[in-house]
Amino acid sequence: MRVGIIGAGAAGVFAAIQVKNNYPNARVEILEKSKKCLAKVKISGGGRCNVTTGIEEIAKICASYPRGKNQMKKILHQFGSVETKEWFQSRGVKLKTESDLRVFPISDDSQTIIDCLLQELKQKNIPISYQYPIDHIKLSKGDFEVSSKRHEHSRTYTYLIIATGGAPKIEGYTWLEKIGLQIIPPVPSLFTFNVPKSNVRKLMGIAVPHAIVKILGTKLISQGPVLITHWGFSGPAILKLSAFAARDLHQSGYDFTISINWTGTIDQNVLKENILFEQQKQGRRKISQVKLFGVPARLWTYLINKSSMSAEATFAELGSKSINKLIHMLCNDTYRIQGKTTFKEEFVTAGGIDLATVDTHSMESKTIPKLYFCGEVLNIDGITGGFNFQAAWSTAFIAGKLKSVS
Numbered sequence: 197m198r199v200g201i202i203g204a205g206a207a208g209v210f211a212a213i214q215v216k217n218n219y220p221n222a223r224v225e226i227l228e229k230s231k232k233c234l235a236k237v238k239i240s241g242g243g244r245c246n247v248t249t250g251i252e253e254i255a256k257i258c259a260s261y262p263r264g265k266n267q268m269k270k271i272l273h274q275f276g277s278v279e280t281k282e283w284f285q286s287r288g289v290k291l292k293t294e295s296d297l298r299v300f301p302i303s304d305d306s307q308t309i310i311d312c313l314l315q316e317l318k319q320k321n322i323p324i325s326y327q328y329p330i331d332h333i334k335l336s337k338g339d340f341e342v343s344s345k346r347h348e349h350s351r352t353y354t355y356l357i358i359a360t361g362g363a364p365k366i367e368g369y370t371w372l373e374k375i376g377l378q379i380i381p382p383v384p385s386l387f388t389f390n391v392p393k394s395n396v397r398k399l400m401g402i403a404v405p406h407a408i409v410k411i412l413g414t415k416l417i418s419q420g421p422v423l424i425t426h427w428g429f430s431g432p433a434i435l436k437l438s439a440f441a442a443r444d445l446h447q448s449g450y451d452f453t454i455s456i457n458w459t460g461t462i463d464q465n466v467l468k469e470n471i472l473f474e475q476q477k478q479g480r481r482k483i484s485q486v487k488l489f490g491v492p493a494r495l496w497t498y499l500i501n502k503s504s505m506s507a508e509a510t511f512a513e514l515g516s517k518s519i520n521k522l523i524h525m526l527c528n529d530t531y532r533i534q535g536k537t538t539f540k541e542e543f544v545t546a547g548g549i550d551l552a553t554v555d556t557h558s559m560e561s562k563t564i565p566k567l568y569f570c571g572e573v574l575n576i577d578g579i580t581g582g583f584n585f586q587a588a589w590s591t592a593f594i595a596g597k598l599k600s601v602s
């Protein structure tokens with residue numbers, strides 16, 4: 197039995213290891229377009245590789261997938277974050293879970309993960325053919341004949357696993373569409389928001405731990421840390437929103453309006469009570485000098501000015517109209533977003549192989565028997581936090597079972 201795996205990223209390499217584990221006599225080989233394998237693993241998580249999530253409950257993990265949420269439920273039952281940790285730990289990789297539940301190798305070095313996977317490939321005698329960009333698949337008498345313009349001869353396999361990752365443009369999937377596969381057009385996910393015309397950028401470096409961000413005109417909302425950068429807004433709440441809104445934002449040409457509640461979930465009546473309390477207690481103090489609701493001092497002054505009030509004003513000078521204005525600004529601070537910036541630490545493609553055409557119990561194509569998929573080539577993507585690698589390990593584990601082997 198000959199098994200070909202296209203793509204030597206996390207998914208392809210993990211799938212190859214699983215196939216050989218399940219079928220020790222199979223001839224397994226990986227075909228890789230570039231000169232390197234596991235290139236994204238190397239740069240992942242800022243070079244530390246956020247290998248999975250510390251969340252173990254499947255329903256909770258699934259909530260982190262804007263695309264593929266329902267399918268991931270079934271997929272994670274076969275191989276979830278617990279199994280991922282066990283798999284690496286049983287091969288000598290020591291892991292740690294950080295306070296935000298991201299899991300990294302204790303070495304803080306992605307090379308540890310790469311070494312572990314390469315060791316497995318070596319032990320199992322699985323070769324990788326580098327500089328082998330597959331651009332054509334021919335179905336021939338139940339076998340797969342795969343070829344590359346760069347190579348004279350094609351290779352034939354009984355089973356084929358596609359693990360080619362995401363592609364930024366639909367053209368990157370043409371060779372797959374040619375064999376009748378359905379592709380959901382790709383759009384970027386996980387990016388930060390640009391505010392080229394706003395003075396808020398002068399506050400770069402300020403982080404607010406519990407903000408709520410809404411995209412106006414939609415129901416999309418996200419809660420968590422927001423970081424002000426020299427080009428706009430970043431931080432987990434923004435990245436999460438960029439993922440869940442990836443398609444809407446692409447359609448808007450990345451020109452949209454957000455509103456930020458810098459106080460998080462504090463009720464507006466409570467905000468008002470607090471301000472009135474300060475007014476009674478220290479009426480002569482300047483409003484800019486009192487730190488309220490955990491809002492950093494420079495941001496507080498900026499918001500006071502943005503509400504057309506003087507930072508020199510005292511609490512005693514605040515009339516009820518001004519108090520309402522201030523509260524409105526704290527809770528509904530709006531910005532026109534014009535453009536996005538790639539988040540260097542992690543980005544993924546939303547889109548890829550349509551999940552409706554894949555049997556998620558086996559990761560086999562519903563239309564072409566013996567053809568399997570795993571990793572980012574599928575229309576599954578997660579927010580930051582180890583969810584994207586988890587999808588790669590899980591789908592590769594299942595694809596590697598080659599369920600249709602008779």
Ligand SMILES: Cc1cc2nc3c(=O)[nH]c(=O)nc-3n(C[C@H](O)[C@H](O)[C@H](O)COP(=O)(O)OP(=O)(O)OC[C@H]3O[C@@H](n4cnc5c(N)ncnc54)[C@H](O)[C@@H]3O)c2cc1C
Pocket residue numbers: 202203204205206207208227228229230232233234235236237239240241242245246247248328329330331359360361362540541542543544570571572573581582583584585586588
């Ligand atoms: C900078 C960065 C940091 C990241 N950090 C994290 C993180 O810490 N945690 C996390 O969970 N996720 C992270 N991600 C996302 C994660 O890296 C991907 O989701 C994951 O690598 C997908 O694995 P894959 O094997 O499906 O695809 P890839 O890693 O993209 O691998 C696909 C492979 O297929 C090859 N290939 C493509 N087309 C062909 C072809 N036609 N023929 C032959 N070979 C082909 C490619 O060269 C590549 O080697 C990060 C992403 C980026 C860009």
